[in-house]
Amino acid sequence: MTPDARRPEHTPALRAAARHLGRRRFLTATGAAAALAFAVGLPAAGTAAAAELDPARITDDPFTLGVASGDPQPGSVLLWTRLAPAPYQPDGGLPAERVLVHWEVAHDENFRRIARRGTAFAHPEFHHTVHVEVSHLAPGRPYHYRFRTGAWTSETGRTRTAPAPGDSPAxxxxxxxxxxxxxxxxxxxxxxxxxxxxxxxxxxxxxxxxxxxxxxxxxxxxxxxxxxxxxxxxxxxxxxxxxxxxxxxxxxxxxxxxxxxxxxxxxxxxxxxxxxxxxxxxxxxxxxxxxxxxxxxxxxxxxxxxxxxxxxxxxxxxxxxxxxxxxxxxxxxxxxxxxxxxxxxxxxxxxxxxxxxxxxxxxxxxxxxxxxxxxxxxxxxxxxxxxxxxxxxxxxxxxxxxxxxxxxxxxxxxxxxxxxxxxxxxxxxxxxxxxxxxxxxxxxxxxxxxxxxxxxxxxxxxxxxxxxxxxxxxxxxxxxxxxxxxxxxxxxxxxxxxxxxxxxxxxxxxxxxxxxxxxxxxxxxxxxxxxxxxxxxxxxxxxxxx
Missing domain, CATH: 3.60.21.70 (Alkaline phosphatase D (PhoD))
Incomplete structure (x- = not known):
């Protein structure tokens, strides 16, 4: 969004909030402070913003909202899930602690030929959602994926990568x-x-x-x-x-x-x-x-x-x-x-x-x-x-x-x-x-x-x-x-x-x-x-x- 050159000057805290949010309109002090909290109250990459939950303590299926993938690129897919043993509760049935989640991408739906695997944290700041950008896959082909935490394994999803830039798909x-x-x-x-x-x-x-x-x-x-x-x-x-x-x-x-x-x-x-x-x-x-x-x-x-x-x-x-x-x-x-x-x-x-x-x-x-x-x-x-x-x-x-x-x-x-x-x-x-x-x-x-x-x-x-x-x-x-x-x-x-x-x-x-x-x-x-x-x-x- 193009910054508005007419935006008036505010206090240093509000100027920082306005620069960070790129707003066109003036926000009141209360509104700007709250909006800024949305921008900074998130876990940074590679940091632990909350205590870690032992997955063995999850006694009900946390994969109630399924799995998803999106935005296919050549050699890369984005995988998603959210942990919510009680999805209709505000906290999803989990404490405000991060949870370690394992993910797998395979060439076959039985996961005998693993293409990539790894781990990611489901942070409470993101409502225990998981976004995994999987790279180093072959372009233009289907893959199967799933998540696991503790004793629980998600359903299997099917995704695909986009063709390589020089390819001419029919x-x-x-x-x-x-x-x-x-x-x-x-x-x-x-x-x-x-x-x-x-x-x-x-x-x-x-x-x-x-x-x-x-x-x-x-x-x-x-x-x-x-x-x-x-x-x-x-x-x-x-x-x-x-x-x-x-x-x-x-x-x-x-x-x-x-x-x-x-x-x-x-x-x-x-x-x-x-x-x-x-x-x-x-x-x-x-x-x-x-x-x-x-x-x-x-x-x-x-x-x-x-x-x-x-x-x-x-x-x-x-x-x-x-x-x-x-x-x-x-x-x-x-x-x-x-x-x-x-x-x-x-x-x-x-x-x-x-x-x-x-x-x-x-x-x-x-x-x-x-x-x-x-x-x-x-x-x-x-x-x-x-x-x-x-x-x-x-x-x-x-x-x-x-x-x-x-x-x-x-x-x-x-x-x-x-x-x-x-x-x-x-x-x-x-x-x-x-x-x-x-x-x-x-x-x-x-x-x-x-x-x-x-x-x-x-x-x-x-x-x-x-x-x-x-x-x-x-x-x-x-x-x-x-x-x-x-x-x-x-x-x-x-x-x-x-x-x-x-x-x-x-x-x-x-x-x-x-x-x-x-x-x-x-x-x-x-x-x-x-x-x-x-x-x-x-x-x-x-x-x-x-």
Whole structure:
């Protein structure tokens, strides 16, 4: 984040806090001190920040939240787990002592051919989560992994490394998911996704929701168990967010998906608060209060996701945008469209766009991230340039009348930002641009147009929008606004309102998207079907039925 040169001078302690946190806004003394505590109250590498617990004292299974891997690189994977014998308790059932954890990576699922092994500490400061960056692996191949502490061994996970930089893989198969409100239904889609043959899963945001979950699990309507009362409130504190991740990660379908595939994650708004923009909250609360909440949310997010060390937050700041490669087949520029954006124009919501939406001073990504994206395209040698991000990138009109309303929370509310991105892609010679999106609880397939108001203008890319895992409850194949949207947006090629996920296969000649949906999530056991399949040819952007 670019420092704000207008920031006023404070006391030496507050100046140090402001430099460390890189804040744009002035924090009160109380807020700054608390935010600084988030940044420095963590164990440094190689130090013992707490007494060590004898693992033999752990009498119940500590691996209740499963295992995960993420951000595959050539010769390297990131492994994650958390020790929590009692996951619905604030302390997870462990004392404030560090625990030694053994990890293994093998070529085979029986662990007869060990590739790497080692140990790591689960620190209480990180809520006994473990992040292990395993290196010196062979590029472009699958591996199996597991953790052990005391008498307990975790389930086995399967991951893979990315191909070497000079490799030319024939194909890459991935899935995109988003929006998994626990209280809206079962994560049935994840059970099916776990059975798919995939190289990676891209999670595009809203991994959890901040809203209260009642004793029966909302739409899950449990009759065989009762959730603790502390879930029945909105997440505000670090403890709240940590407990909410514990609730979500006890879901067996989500655990199965994490164990089956490496995840590449980015957030949207609900991991912190609905529709926040930068350091501006949804509701009118003091900025220092919201930034403390954001610090709590960001810290819990990093603790509970398979993210590498550069993504570790510092106070209310976290560098989540990053770049991954899959040989020369694909470059992934993972965006963060929440932390640096300008506040939504015209008070947010569905509005007719005007000068405010076109103001070049307003930004969706922030200046630094935008420059990083465009510079990355200029040096890219990949066949496919893929941009996993959060909110709908293409123009999406809500009305048949003109002027039509559009979403101020999506890129339609930041049209100058979108123009700069598309102009940057054109200047860099990007031929095969694919944007992957979540947020809206439906599946869309868009042609990205050079001029969205001119249907005859050049198609410059493809946008695939993954529907929600559960948010919005059961949904329907054709929502009530289906005819309106398809007519008002001639570049919209596909629209389905069921829950599920999308699989995307990138090849040398074309890319294929299969929109996978389930008919219901308000009860378990739904089958999965393919609601639509589309392809886009390399060098010829635009979606066609498969």
């Amino acid at each position: 194909a890459l198969r991935l899935a995109a998911v988003s929006c998994q409100a626990y209280h809206d239904g079962y994560f049935t889609a994840y059970g099916h996704l776990a059975q798919e043959d995939l190289d990676a899963v891209l999670h595009l945001g809203d991994y959890l929701y901040e809203y209260a979950v009642n004793a029966t699990g909302g739409s899950r309507a449990y009759t065989d168990r009762t959730l603790p009362a502390h879930f029945n409130r909105e997440t505000m504190t670090l403890e709240d967010y940590r407990l909410r991740y514990a609730l979500y990660k006890t879901d067996p379908d989500l655990r199965a998906a994490h164990a089956a595939h490496p995840f590449v994650v980015t957030w949207d708004d609900h991991e912190t608060e609905n529709n926040y923009a930068g350091d501006t909250p949804e509701n009118s609360v003091p900025p220092e209060e919201f930034l403390l909440r954001r610090a709590s949310a960001y810290r819990a997010y990093w603790e509970n996701q398979p993210l590498r060390r550069p993504q570790r937050p510092q106070g209310p700041d976290m560098r989540l945008y990053r770049r991954l490669h899959w040989g020369d087949l694909a470059q992934f520029d993972i965006l963060d469209t929440r932390q640096y954006r300008s506040d939504q124009a015209y008070g947010d919501g569905a509005r007719v766009p005007g000068p405010e939406a076109d103001d070049p001073a307003r930004t969706m990504t922030g200046e630094t991230q935008e420059r990083w994206l465009l510079d990355g395209w200029r040096t890219s040698r990949a066949l496919w340039n893929v941009v996993p991000q959060q909110v709908v990138f293409s123009q999406r009109k809500f009305d048949l009348t003109e002027p039509s309303r559009v979403s101020m929370d999506a890129w339609d509310g930041y049209r100058a930002s979108r123009r700069r991105v598309l102009q940057g892609a054109q200047a860099a010679g990007v031929e095969n641009l694919m944007v992957l999106t979540g947020d809206v609880h439906v599946g869309y397939g868009f042609d990205i147009k050079a001029d969205f108001d001119d249907p005859a203008s050049r198609t410059v890319g493809t946008e695939i929008v993954a529907t929600s895992v559960s948010s919005g409850r059961d949904g329907s194949d054709r929502p009530a606004n289906w005819d309106t949207y398809m007519t008002a947006n001639p570049h919209l090629r596909f629209y389905n309102g069921r829950r599920g996920y999308v699989t995307v296969e990138l090849g040398r000649e074309l890319a294929r998207a299969d929109f996978r949906t389930v008919p219901y999530v308000t009860r378990p056991g739904a089958p999965v079907t393919t609601a639509g399949s589309y392809v886009t040819k390399a060098g010829e952007p635009g979606l066609e039925p498969a």
